[in-house]
Amino acid sequence: MGLMKLITFPMDRSYSLTGPEAQKAVAAGLANADWYRTPVDRKRLKALMQRADGPALRDTALWLGLLGATGAAGIALWGSGWAVPVFLVYGVLYASAADSRWHECGHGTAFRTRWMNDVVYQIASFLMMRNPVVWRWSHARHHTDTIIVGRDPEISGMRPPQLIVIGLNFLGLVSVPQSFAALVRNALGRLAPDEADYVPDSERPKAVRAARIHMGIYGATLIACIAAGSILPAMLIGLPRFYGIWLLLVMGLPQHLGLAEDVLDHRLNSRTVHMNRVLRFVYWNMNYHMEHHMYPMVPYHRLPDLHEAVKHDCPPAARSLWAAWREIVPCVVRQLRDPHHFIRPQLPPGAGAPRYGPMGQAAE
Amino acid sequence: MAEIDACGLDEIDEEDLLRFDHGGHSYAIYRITGDEVYCTDGLCTHEQVHLEDGLVMEHVIECPRHNGRFDIRTGKALGAPVCIDLATYPARVVNGRVLVDLP
Ligand code: FES
Numbered sequence: 001m002g003l004m005k006l007i008t009f010p011m012d013r014s015y016s017l018t019g020p021e022a023q024k025a026v027a028a029g030l031a032n033a034d035w036y037r038t039p040v041d042r043k044r045l046k047a048l049m050q051r052a053d054g055p056a057l058r059d060t061a062l063w064l065g066l067l068g069a070t071g072a073a074g075i076a077l078w079g080s081g082w083a084v085p086v087f088l089v090y091g092v093l094y095a096s097a098a099d100s101r102w103h104e105c106g107h108g109t110a111f112r113t114r115w116m117n118d119v120v121y122q123i124a125s126f127l128m129m130r131n132p133v134v135w136r137w138s139h140a141r142h143h144t145d146t147i148i149v150g151r152d153p154e155i156s157g158m159r160p161p162q163l164i165v166i167g168l169n170f171l172g173l174v175s176v177p178q179s180f181a182a183l184v185r186n187a188l189g190r191l192a193p194d195e196a197d198y199v200p201d202s203e204r205p206k207a208v209r210a211a212r213i214h215m216g217i218y219g220a221t222l223i224a225c226i227a228a229g230s231i232l233p234a235m236l237i238g239l240p241r242f243y244g245i246w247l248l249l250v251m252g253l254p255q256h257l258g259l260a261e262d263v264l265d266h267r268l269n270s271r272t273v274h275m276n277r278v279l280r281f282v283y284w285n286m287n288y289h290m291e292h293h294m295y296p297m298v299p300y301h302r303l304p305d306l307h308e309a310v311k312h313d314c315p316p317a318a319r320s321l322w323a324a325w326r327e328i329v330p331c332v333v334r335q336l337r338d339p340h341h342f343i344r345p346q347l348p349p350g351a352g353a354p355r356y357g358p359m360g361q362a363a364e
Numbered sequence: 365m366a367e368i369d370a371c372g373l374d375e376i377d378e379e380d381l382l383r384f385d386h387g388g389h390s391y392a393i394y395r396i397t398g399d400e401v402y403c404t405d406g407l408c409t410h411e412q413v414h415l416e417d418g419l420v421m422e423h424v425i426e427c428p429r430h431n432g433r434f435d436i437r438t439g440k441a442l443g444a445p446v447c448i449d450l451a452t453y454p455a456r457v458v459n460g461r462v463l464v465d466l467p
Contacts, residue, residue: 046419112421114433
């Protein structure tokens with residue numbers, strides 16, 4: 001197998017939002033379509049959607065407290081071997097845990113109080129090296145058109161999968177330079193064509209301002225490094241996005257990897273994975289990913305209950321991360337040879353019919 | 365404008381809403397507490413998803429698709445991804461019925 005095969009896409013399919021697949025998706029009725037949702041009684045759903053500040057206040061205090069404590073310990077131990085494990089934990093809290101905070105607060109569901117969602121969203125966006133304005137719109141599109149090729153900007157497992165890129169990204173080696181370049185581009189007042197496809201014109205000044213603030217903080221960190229003659233300031237701000245992101249990929253790639261493209265049913269393109277309490281704290285229950293896509297209004301702390309409410313209609317959840325990856329790895333390896341291969345989850349007897357396409361066209 | 369008898373007050377739970385279709389148009393009728401009711405257009409201004417499955421929190425309706433929020437009283441869009449306000453219509457309760465003024 002040639003090396004290039006690991007990093008190239010099939011020539012007949014582009015994941016660009018401005019390429020031919022975008023037009024095809026619209027023509028096929030896959031854009032902004034009506035998705036299957038497991039019916040849940042309105043009263044029960046309303047109870048599940050109720051917001052509270054308590055769980056997220058507790059979890060955020062713990063998260064920021066641990067981040068502060070490990071950061072302080074890292075400074076104190078800098079120069080000794082003990083700094084290594086401390087920074088490993090700091091990095092995971094910085095980069096891997098921030099993703100789910102960015103995500104939940106972006107939906108505005110983590111806290112009941114709006115400004116609390118907004119504050120944590122801004123902090124987490126910075127830690128993830130994401131423009132908070134651009135990524136809010138990107139994620140809205142991901143929810144409208146989940147894994148619809150040519151429409152969804154957040155498809156991480158294209159076909160055939162770029163295994164080298166995915167591997168390098170366990171240390172952020174491709175994603176960090178890309179993210180940083182995107183921030184520089186935004187700070188210079190420009191949006192990439194894909195970004196321009198989903199960010200409305202009226203939001204662009206905000207996107208530019210946010211990118212400039214982020215660049216200002218990175219600039220100050222660089223000055224601190226030069227002044228101190230040490231990379232320690234960057235070990236605390238910026239570099240954790242490299243060395244702390246690996247756990248996010250372990251937990252997050254199974255969300256959709258290996259599953260169907262171009263269907264209108266989250267049971268077929270999203271995966272729920274059971275995880276232990278520590279990982280669920282880091283990931284804020286985003287392991288209940290299929291449920292989240294079906295009902296994005298349910299806050300993270302009620303997703304286990306939503307799982308109970310819909311599981312009779314859904315494929316069985318992966319029993320563990322290990323089980324999920326055991327399913328994924330053979331699939332993506334086969335996709336290198338056969339990009340049309342994907343996993344077809346088994347729906348339980350009596351489940352609602354899978355929705356492969358727009359209503360009235362391709363339901364089976 | 366014509367005042368239309370849309371539904372009974374007891375058809376809507378407190379802090380909830382009901383879809384109401386009339387004249388080829390779809391609306392949302394909200395009940396906050398008691399007989400405090402409001403009426404807006406039914407479709408979110410972001411991607412035209414119906415708000416009927418949304419969540420009412422005090423005087424805010426949250427859209428079920430991307431959690432965009434509107435002030436139910438004024439229709440004001442409260443932030444991305446909703447940028448365009450929702451049209452509102454006068455609503456009141458008379459003898460346990462919700463009456464709405466629709467164009
Ligand atoms: S469709 Fe309502 S917020 Fe997007």
